[in-house]
Amino acid sequence: MPNHVSFVEKYLPYILIAPALAYMLFFIGYPLAEGLHLAFTVNGVFSLQNVEYLISSPFSKFWDALTDTFLLVLVIIPIQVAIALGLAMLFNMKFPARHVALYLVILPLTISDVAAGLIWYSMLSANGFFNKILLNIGLIHQPIYFFGYQYRPMEFLAIVITEVWRATAIVFVILFAGLQMISRDHIEAAEVFGATPWQRLRYIVFPMLKPSLQAALLIRTLFAFQIFGVVWVLAGRDIPILAGEAYYEQVELHHTGVAAIYALIIAAISISIGYVYIKLFKAQYLEEGR
Amino acid sequence: MVDVHLKGIVKRFGKTIAVNGINLDIRDGEFIVLLGPSGCGKTTTLRVIAGLEKPDEGRVLFGDRDVTYLPPRERNVSMVFQSYAIWPHMKVYDNIAFPLKIKKFPKEEIDKRVKWAAELLQISELLDRYPHQLSGGQRQRVAVARAIVVEPDVLLMDEPLSNLDALLRVKMRSELKKLQRRIKVTTIYVTHDQVEAMTMGDRIAVMNKGKIQQVGRPDEIYLRPANVFVAGFVGTPQMNFFDATVEIKDDEIILDASDFKVRLPKDYLPVLQEYNGKTVIVGIRPEHIYPEGHAPTTAKKLSWVEGTVDFVEALGSDTILHLNTGSMILVVKISGSHRYEIGSKVKVALDLSNIHVFDKESQVSLLYKRQRGVQ
Amino acid sequence: MVESSIVRYYLRKLVIAALVIVVVVWVVTPFIISMLYAFSSKDDYYSPNIIIPIHYTIQHVKMLLDLGATQAIINSVIVAVITILLSFALGLPAGYAFAKFAFKGKDSLKLLIIGLRMFPILVIAVPLVTLYIRLGLNDTLLGVALAHTSMALPFVIIISSSIFAGVPKELEEAAMIFGLDRKGAFFRITMPLALPGLAAAAIFTFIMSWNEVFIASVLTLTHRTLPAFILTSAMAAPDFIKFAAGFIMILPAMIFVFIARKYLITMWGITLK
Ligand SMILES: Nc1ncnc2c1ncn2[C@@H]1O[C@H](COP(=O)(O)OP(=O)(O)OP(=O)(O)O)[C@@H](O)[C@H]1O
Ligand SMILES: [Mg+2]
Numbered sequence: 001m002p003n004h005v006s007f008v009e010k011y012l013p014y015i016l017i018a019p020a021l022a023y024m025l026f027f028i029g030y031p032l033a034e035g036l037h038l039a040f041t042v043n044g045v046f047s048l049q050n051v052e053y054l055i056s057s058p059f060s061k062f063w064d065a066l067t068d069t070f071l072l073v074l075v076i077i078p079i080q081v082a083i084a085l086g087l088a089m090l091f092n093m094k095f096p097a098r099h100v101a102l103y104l105v106i107l108p109l110t111i112s113d114v115a116a117g118l119i120w121y122s123m124l125s126a127n128g129f130f131n132k133i134l135l136n137i138g139l140i141h142q143p144i145y146f147f148g149y150q151y152r153p154m155e156f157l158a159i160v161i162t163e164v165w166r167a168t169a170i171v172f173v174i175l176f177a178g179l180q181m182i183s184r185d186h187i188e189a190a191e192v193f194g195a196t197p198w199q200r201l202r203y204i205v206f207p208m209l210k211p212s213l214q215a216a217l218l219i220r221t222l223f224a225f226q227i228f229g230v231v232w233v234l235a236g237r238d239i240p241i242l243a244g245e246a247y248y249e250q251v252e253l254h255h256t257g258v259a260a261i262y263a264l265i266i267a268a269i270s271i272s273i274g275y276v277y278i279k280l281f282k283a284q285y286l287e288e289g290r
Numbered sequence: 291m292v293d294v295h296l297k298g299i300v301k302r303f304g305k306t307i308a309v310n311g312i313n314l315d316i317r318d319g320e321f322i323v324l325l326g327p328s329g330c331g332k333t334t335t336l337r338v339i340a341g342l343e344k345p346d347e348g349r350v351l352f353g354d355r356d357v358t359y360l361p362p363r364e365r366n367v368s369m370v371f372q373s374y375a376i377w378p379h380m381k382v383y384d385n386i387a388f389p390l391k392i393k394k395f396p397k398e399e400i401d402k403r404v405k406w407a408a409e410l411l412q413i414s415e416l417l418d419r420y421p422h423q424l425s426g427g428q429r430q431r432v433a434v435a436r437a438i439v440v441e442p443d444v445l446l447m448d449e450p451l452s453n454l455d456a457l458l459r460v461k462m463r464s465e466l467k468k469l470q471r472r473i474k475v476t477t478i479y480v481t482h483d484q485v486e487a488m489t490m491g492d493r494i495a496v497m498n499k500g501k502i503q504q505v506g507r508p509d510e511i512y513l514r515p516a517n518v519f520v521a522g523f524v525g526t527p528q529m530n531f532f533d534a535t536v537e538i539k540d541d542e543i544i545l546d547a548s549d550f551k552v553r554l555p556k557d558y559l560p561v562l563q564e565y566n567g568k569t570v571i572v573g574i575r576p577e578h579i580y581p582e583g584h585a586p587t588t589a590k591k592l593s594w595v596e597g598t599v600d601f602v603e604a605l606g607s608d609t610i611l612h613l614n615t616g617s618m619i620l621v622v623k624i625s626g627s628h629r630y631e632i633g634s635k636v637k638v639a640l641d642l643s644n645i646h647v648f649d650k651e652s653q654v655s656l657l658y659k660r661q662r663g664v665q
Numbered sequence: 666m667v668e669s670s671i672v673r674y675y676l677r678k679l680v681i682a683a684l685v686i687v688v689v690v691w692v693v694t695p696f697i698i699s700m701l702y703a704f705s706s707k708d709d710y711y712s713p714n715i716i717i718p719i720h721y722t723i724q725h726v727k728m729l730l731d732l733g734a735t736q737a738i739i740n741s742v743i744v745a746v747i748t749i750l751l752s753f754a755l756g757l758p759a760g761y762a763f764a765k766f767a768f769k770g771k772d773s774l775k776l777l778i779i780g781l782r783m784f785p786i787l788v789i790a791v792p793l794v795t796l797y798i799r800l801g802l803n804d805t806l807l808g809v810a811l812a813h814t815s816m817a818l819p820f821v822i823i824i825s826s827s828i829f830a831g832v833p834k835e836l837e838e839a840a841m842i843f844g845l846d847r848k849g850a851f852f853r854i855t856m857p858l859a860l861p862g863l864a865a866a867a868i869f870t871f872i873m874s875w876n877e878v879f880i881a882s883v884l885t886l887t888h889r890t891l892p893a894f895i896l897t898s899a900m901a902a903p904d905f906i907k908f909a910a911g912f913i914m915i916l917p918a919m920i921f922v923f924i925a926r927k928y929l930i931t932m933w934g935i936t937l938k
Binding site for chain 2 (some may be wrong): 125185186188189190191192193194195196199203204207208
């Protein structure tokens, strides 16, 4: 009997973790296997038909989707990180009503991509707030059109604006949390010894914030490659993106195999990024455990 | 090198008043110590001088330059932070070199000075390490080294030796003091260690509850405390305090402390005249109470009291007696090692030339009233 | 000299204030505008001279609700609740194990879970369809909730382990000395102390599920959750219906955030690290 108790005690943590882990592994492992199966078989035999469709069919927007997704990531991420870093520095200073302002600034965190798309649609549509303001103060005489196939660059811009508005808050929260962990004294010490604001940023804040910055960068990149709702609401397929094409092929065309390839591509990109992140996290983790 | 003047400094944090109207004039090249209990506003005062906090009221002057609104980096000050604030991502060498790099010193000069400071603080072999590889005391010395490599106008030190072992602390005290004498930098030194304050300070400013209680030379603070707080805060064991009623009859002053009476010499008449019939607080240091046979020959005016030994602390160099006189305890310090039986009766003499009398209401010393706020 | 330093001091304050105001306005204006437009009358919206609507109506919101949004909201809530129940039932024990036990392979397992969190969850939607068709789960709310659970689970584990770790071990040990077993100590001591944090985590999970659109759209056809419903139906509708849709979507999230605001920043800090 006592033996039995110690057996349970010994394996208790594993018993507690096992169901959750099994669940996750199943829900990721099975779809991955099934995805490969769907992508590379047609009627039960191995086939590259789906790949051919993807790459060379006139109905497939694969290459556009690939370039546009990367383009969006490349444009959005640097803007978000720069703004978030500035914001984190700003909010690290003392000013009245700081907590209220902080709360307001992180509001977009809770907003889904679809809702963010709708919100910015109301801002930027031809009869929207933005155009009405500019028209009424006389800066423009014709509304600026953001939406519609013939205005694709403007659609791109609208997506960038919306994503910056929506997801900068996530980067900000990570950086701000990192900044808060740097003791205020560390920055003040530099100030006392004569460092200018720029020198403080360059020699103290930046190096100390590096782990948070890397984490923010990677996590944002990871999610940016999955961008879907905002684009779908604001531009539909005018600006094709990987997740959007997967959705379209699956839901509209029932090309499950093609959709599966898209899914696998997104997975591959994410796993590569995640791999970098975990290596980094592990290094940092071990350092902390020192 | 500059004289520093604090004029009516008030600093609040929400509802707490950290500093409550501080006036202090610090001479050029002076070593002044801010001494006070935890939370009395010492750090806040330093931070106001450094420019890290803007006072809610009052002004800070360096010489005749008003620096109240000036950011820290335009004040040419240097500071040892209470939390050390050693940058974790820089090696010890780079930490110490940072102020010099910012001020664009040439490389050889930086190297020379860093090595000199490290030598002085006995951390030369640590220069190549990161802060997390150091002990608390070593980090603290890095913080001190970093503060002294530059020659600032004002050197601010917030409990810079608090984390060192006793031996090293004594050594560092004298090193810092010598250094300060040599480079003659105006130094404001925060501590709650009274030995440190007594041995290092040209003058001491005793603080409590955001206010300066007394400013003066160490001996002044010790011998002529301006109020009950200063009298009680400085000196170990603490000064004995007891309430007594003043009775003046035909030029004779008697302090009636219920357990015993003390007959004061006539010299006290002018100050105690108006307290006839009132209660005052009487204070006397343990080292100014002598058991029979231990009174120094120089002590002329004595008043004898008898008590039972309650408790004895044998410290080796000193013996501390706790005497029960009936309703209160008198602590007596005798130098040297002596044996006393617990419960035995001992007669002790109060040295009346070292007695202190304070107003019961205001707690201000009646004898050294004029001492208060002496600059 | 004195004057110039005072001027610079207040100038600095002014610049900071101005920057904060700009940022807050930038973030908040779209919220306000989209809410106003959701309730503005048709004429006000199309009139070029009326920037801030004057005439308000609940017509659009009502229309949207009648079109099927009501059912979609109910569906969304059902999915979110099942997700919370499932992910907490599976995740809390694991979180507790990570917080309170030392065991071999703990670090690797934790890393694995963090790694799994990185996995793009929308990827699983397409292959799941075929599985669900076989299992009869296709186009069911349970099916969506199952997928959402796999998305929420790593989060629940990480957050609950940090919440449990925040409850001092001594408290539980003291309880065990006074005669409770480990289970009793958990339910009588740790759980009540962890409850507020866990409630916030549940709200967070709710929002995650409420906001998720890709999986929900792919896995359902008639039993749409709100975002899926809006994505497929409301997009073809006139502008003001879209605004109404936006409003309905953000409202619960905002309310929940308001309730749990104390925990949110730390929570996001933990999950995003
Ligand atoms: N940033 C702050 N916010 C709120 N209160 C503060 C802040 N800094 C100091 N205080 C309060 O002001 C008072 C004085 O603090 P200060 O740090 O100056 O004390 P101190 O004399 O340095 O104490 P110690 O010897 O413990 O270092 C304390 O009551 C403290 O709680
Ligand atoms: Mg202090």
